[in-house]
Amino acid sequence: MKGVQSKRPVRRDSPHNRQRGSTLTLFALSLVAIFFTLGISVDLGAAYVTQARLSQSVDAGVLAGARNSAGSDAQIKNVALQVAQANFVGPHPVTYSVRVDVPEVDTKRIRMSAITDHPTTFAVMMGALKIDIGTQAEATRYPLDMSLVLDLSFSLQRNHAFKPI
Amino acid sequence: MTELAIILPLMLVMMLAAVDVGRLIYNDQVLTDLTRSAGNLVSRGSTAAETFTATFAADQTLDIQNKGGIIITRVRRRNTNNPQPWVFEQDRSGANTTYASKIGVVNGPASIPNVTSLAPGVTIMGVEVVNQFTPLFPVSALGLNFYPNTLYASAYF
Numbered sequence: 001m002k003g004v005q006s007k008r009p010v011r012r013d014s015p016h017n018r019q020r021g022s023t024l025t026l027f028a029l030s031l032v033a034i035f036f037t038l039g040i041s042v043d044l045g046a047a048y049v050t051q052a053r054l055s056q057s058v059d060a061g062v063l064a065g066a067r068n069s070a071g072s073d074a075q076i077k078n079v080a081l082q083v084a085q086a087n088f089v090g091p092h093p094v095t096y097s098v099r100v101d102v103p104e105v106d107t108k109r110i111r112m113s114a115i116t117d118h119p120t121t122f123a124v125m126m127g128a129l130k131i132d133i134g135t136q137a138e139a140t141r142y143p144l145d146m147s148l149v150l151d152l153s154f155s156l157q158r159n160h161a162f163k164p165i
Numbered sequence: 166m167t168e169l170a171i172i173l174p175l176m177l178v179m180m181l182a183a184v185d186v187g188r189l190i191y192n193d194q195v196l197t198d199l200t201r202s203a204g205n206l207v208s209r210g211s212t213a214a215e216t217f218t219a220t221f222a223a224d225q226t227l228d229i230q231n232k233g234g235i236i237i238t239r240v241r242r243r244n245t246n247n248p249q250p251w252v253f254e255q256d257r258s259g260a261n262t263t264y265a266s267k268i269g270v271v272n273g274p275a276s277i278p279n280v281t282s283l284a285p286g287v288t289i290m291g292v293e294v295v296n297q298f299t300p301l302f303p304v305s306a307l308g309l310n311f312y313p314n315t316l317y318a319s320a321y322f
Contacts, residue, residue, distance in 0.1 A: 056201060060322050067208060067322075068287050075284050083289060085279035086321040155253060160245055161286040 039122025047118040047131040050090065055135040057088035058096075058112045062139035065098070065110040069141040070161075073100040080112055092116045106143035112136065181302035185312060189298060192227060193316055196294055199224055200318040203235060204292040208322035213237045213256035220294075221258075233296030233315075234259030238268045240275040240289045248282035250275035250289070264295045267319065277321060293319045 061084030068079045077098040084096060094116040103109050113136040120128050151157055203220045207213065216237060221230045229235065236257045243251035252269045268291045269275045277289060296316050304310070 056320075060201075060204065060320065063205070063208060064289065064322055071284065071286065075287075078284060079287050082280050082283075083321055086277045086289070089278045155241070156286075158244070159241055159286055 035122075036126065039125065043118075043120045043123045043128075043131065046121070047133060050092075050116070050118050051133045051135060053090070054088055054094065054114050054116060054133060055137070057084045057086075058114050058135055058137040060084060060087045061096075061098075062110045062112045062137045065100070065112070066108065066139040066141040069108040069110070076100050076108065076110060080110055084112065084114065088114075090116070092118065103140070104143075108141045109138065110141075111138045178304060178307065182304055185300040185302055185304075188301065189312060189316075192296070192298060193318070195224075195226055196229075196296055196316050196318040197320075199227070199229070200292050200294045200320045203237070203294065204290060204320035204322040207237055207292060208290045213258075216292075217256075217258040227296050229259055229294060229296050231260045233294065234261035234264055236264070236266045236268075236291075236293040236295075238266060238275070238291040238293070240268065240277060240283070240291060241287065242283040242285060243274075245285065248284070250277055250280055250283050261295055261297070264315070266291075266293055267317075268293065290322045291319065292322070293317065 061080040064083035065076045065080030069076055071079070077100060080098050081096055085094075088094060094114050096112065096114050099111045101109050101111075113134065115132070115134045117130040118133050119130050123131075149156065199220055202223060203216050206219055207216045211219070217235055220235055224230070227233070234257055236255065238252055239254040240250050241253050243249045252271050252273055252275045255266065255271050257266075268277060275291075277291060280289070283289070294317070298312060298314060298316050300312050
């Protein structure tokens with residue numbers, strides 16, 4: 001190689017000339033890495049937004065369940081589920097699970113978890129088709145000793161919230 | 166130099182639009198947070214008037230009181246025999262008095278996402294907050310009006 005090089009004009013053999021074109025190659029190579037990194041950031045960002053929304057929805061769900069804790073466990077679960085689903089409207093199906101237990105006497109604890117898949121847009125190139133998202137929330141309703149209710153609007157009576165004494 | 170002259174207007178539009186898109190996302194986020202706070206308050210027993218006062222006080226950036234409005238809707242089942250979600254009460258406050266609630270009107274059917282029936286005694290509080298969005302650099306003069314005039318957020322508790 002040394003002999004071949006020596007026959008070339010000095011100017012063409014300068015270090016500057018020998019490196020011509022390498023920037024393009026380097027850029028092309030780094031572009032792949034840049035796209036991967038950008039893709040991951042976009043997908044993860046979107047997944048975090050979905051998780052935040054889902055988290056807010058189960059928060060609202062358990063609070064609604066706790067507020068309506070006078071009903072049976074099935075009713076509490078139903079209300080919690082309804083409110084959570086009202087707050088999270090997305091294209092992806094969500095699996096909710098609600099549990100109601102009694103940690104102390106006359107105390108109701110509502111726990112709710114939600115799991116969904118967030119389909120990826122860019123990370124698909126790396127074989128990641130979806131990102132699993134999970135969240136959970138808990139609300140506890142402590143016993144109420146006595147409450148005085150004046151049904152001035154007759155809404156409770158109209159809704160049969162209380163049975164006549 | 167010629168290339169710069171050609172590309173400069175496009176770059177300027179993109180840069181200025183980026184500022185407003187950022188503001189749009191930020192305002193939407195603040196609006197969502199305020200809506201959830203209001204929903205939380207009203208579901209824990211605060212009256213509508215108290216919730217309005219607290220939300221307007223908490224709103225440091227959007228000026229919802231003068232540029233938008235809050236609508237609080239109480240939804241229960243229609244009657245003993247009919248589980249259809251029904252609007253029983255609705256309160257609103259703020260300068261925007263014309264924005265129609267997406268949940269419904271008093272004594273009318275309530276539209277809540279994914280909820281088609283309600284058990285007896287169950288009340289769902291719907292809080293909707295709307296606010297006017299004014300871009301700093303209106304690109305509507307260039308025929309590129311892609312900003313919404315009104316931002317909307319809703320929460321159910």
